[in-house]
Amino acid sequence: MSENETKESLNFIEQMIEDDLKSGKNSFVQTRFPPEPNGYLHIGHAKSLVLNFGLAEKYNGKCNLRFDDTNPEKESEEYVNAIKEDIKWLGYEWNEEARFTSNYFETLYGYAVKLIKKGKAYVDDQSAEEISAGKTNPTIPGIPSPYRERSIEENLDLFERMKNGEFDEGTSVLRVKIDMDSPNMHMRDPIIYRIKKAHHHNTGDTWSIYPNYDFAHGQSDSIEEVTYSLCTLEFRDHKALYDWFIRELEIFPSEQTEFARLNPSYTLVSKRKLLQLVENNHVTGWDDPRMPTISGYRRRGYTPDSIKNFVHKVGIARRDGITDIALLEYSIREDLNKKANRVFGVQDPLKVVITNWPEGKTEMMQAVNNPGDETAGTREIPLTREIYIEQSDFLENPPSPKKWYRLGPDREVRLKYGYIIKCTGYTKDETGNITELQCEYDPETRSGQDTSGKKVKGTLGWVSAEHAVSAEIRMYDRLFLTENMTAIDDEFTNHLNPGSLTVIPNALLEPSLKSAKPGDQFQFERQGYFIVDKDSTDDHLVFNRTVTLRDNWAKKK
Ligand code: ATP
Ligand code: MG
Numbered sequence: 001m002s003e004n005e006t007k008e009s010l011n012f013i014e015q016m017i018e019d020d021l022k023s024g025k026n027s028f029v030q031t032r033f034p035p036e037p038n039g040y041l042h043i044g045h046a047k048s049l050v051l052n053f054g055l056a057e058k059y060n061g062k063c064n065l066r067f068d069d070t071n072p073e074k075e076s077e078e079y080v081n082a083i084k085e086d087i088k089w090l091g092y093e094w095n096e097e098a099r100f101t102s103n104y105f106e107t108l109y110g111y112a113v114k115l116i117k118k119g120k121a122y123v124d125d126q127s128a129e130e131i132s133a134g135k136t137n138p139t140i141p142g143i144p145s146p147y148r149e150r151s152i153e154e155n156l157d158l159f160e161r162m163k164n165g166e167f168d169e170g171t172s173v174l175r176v177k178i179d180m181d182s183p184n185m186h187m188r189d190p191i192i193y194r195i196k197k198a199h200h201h202n203t204g205d206t207w208s209i210y211p212n213y214d215f216a217h218g219q220s221d222s223i224e225e226v227t228y229s230l231c232t233l234e235f236r237d238h239k240a241l242y243d244w245f246i247r248e249l250e251i252f253p254s255e256q257t258e259f260a261r262l263n264p265s266y267t268l269v270s271k272r273k274l275l276q277l278v279e280n281n282h283v284t285g286w287d288d289p290r291m292p293t294i295s296g297y298r299r300r301g302y303t304p305d306s307i308k309n310f311v312h313k314v315g316i317a318r319r320d321g322i323t324d325i326a327l328l329e330y331s332i333r334e335d336l337n338k339k340a341n342r343v344f345g346v347q348d349p350l351k352v353v354i355t356n357w358p359e360g361k362t363e364m365m366q367a368v369n370n371p372g373d374e375t376a377g378t379r380e381i382p383l384t385r386e387i388y389i390e391q392s393d394f395l396e397n398p399p400s401p402k403k404w405y406r407l408g409p410d411r412e413v414r415l416k417y418g419y420i421i422k423c424t425g426y427t428k429d430e431t432g433n434i435t436e437l438q439c440e441y442d443p444e445t446r447s448g449q450d451t452s453g454k455k456v457k458g459t460l461g462w463v464s465a466e467h468a469v470s471a472e473i474r475m476y477d478r479l480f481l482t483e484n485m486t487a488i489d490d491e492f493t494n495h496l497n498p499g500s501l502t503v504i505p506n507a508l509l510e511p512s513l514k515s516a517k518p519g520d521q522f523q524f525e526r527q528g529y530f531i532v533d534k535d536s537t538d539d540h541l542v543f544n545r546t547v548t549l550r551d552n553w554a555k556k557k
Contacts, residue, residue, distance in 0.1 A: 013257060013316055029228060030062050040274070045294070050312070116174075143180070262323060268479075303332065325478070365447065394437060413460050424440050425438040461524075470508060474544050523549075
């Protein structure tokens, strides 16, 4: 490998930062994560978090957490707290206290007054429809508002009265005077303040006017001296406006750089639509394990590392695209493969009676907790005369032993960590279902002490009937059936996967799981990774399936 190849390659933002630090354009890295507290964080936000907090960590800088709370009707304290919890869970620490755009309302108001005094802003009494019509479209010049040439004194007076609550909602707005002929529609005298007599989660009833997102966002970055203001591509055309504000207001020159949104396949990343799923009970809440929210993934059993590794694998691009969700599933398998202990669990139990095993005898078998991690140690599991195996591990008329390694009449398999057993008979009920197998074990074949010289290809998981712990298992699958959820044009709920949740009310698990606590994670051998859900009680264990062992969707495509 050449020297260049061994060096970690930089993404375009890191390259820009390194260039700026070298040239002296910037002397420090200050970023921020600016969520609007109108919903829970989703997997798309994880990309922005990893980017903003990651850059601050890498370049010895700081990352602020700023709640962009300019939209009082949709925002709440619940969301503020949930967002903080998710960021901490991912392992990030924001600089000082969390900030709120609403803490800058006074400063922003002052900025607006400054623009009025410079003759660069005016109160417009047109209706929303008239303002919109006046902007026309990018190919023809706009129609200036009849209020555009109001005097500075009149504008100052009207704006103050707007602030004092003297006018009704919708009667007037404050617009900046830029260029009604600009090909960039954001420069055609955008609105920067509206009258809204709404209660705000942070400022209460202090304000009757609220700044628009575009007036608040860039200026808040300046107030916080953010050197790298990173946002998603849809704000590209807003940059000219932010730069205009900075020039006219003569404030700290935060500079915006855009990157591509993360859009995983079979996934929705829009808080507005996720809220609809919650409100219309398509899911049980923001943290339903099927939700693509950070809290949903947490409850589902995804780890912070799996989410961060996923984002790193996706990388930072300048063009939008769809990311294969299988990459996230791969990341959690990779992480849990290292961290999760293996256990036996039977989802669809079939009783097996070992007929030559003495009644009442219990023999303890030694099982390896994690074959990839010696330090994880071993545990003992009881083997008894009656056990359960998976229904799907027995076939009455199996194909040749070369194609079917599991049980069938007269076939032999090894009970993992136990003995080799041979199926000598089976019982059916009147509808033809197999209800019991009779088997014989070979006492010479105890795992680790096998003196028989026998070789069998199949190894089965099992649990002792007498000792098994019963549990509810919630088998989760992808929430949507459509690969590209950004391209649909019908109602998005038409694309929900009706099979996204299957409940197994009575799975049987090995007795070591009796003491499992919410948040504990395991690999059920041959089945997948599972986490104990918070719905568990002392006598009712609930597990969520985090992910299957293999990608079952790969072949469906
Ligand atoms: P949504 O459409 O889900 O409401 P948003 O962009 O309005 O998303 P914000 O709360 O404003 O949500 O987002 C906070 C930060 O996260 C912003 O900087 C935004 O650009 C970024 N972000 C949001 N969604 C994504 C995504 N899918 N990929 C990358 N970054 C995202
Ligand atoms: Mg937003």
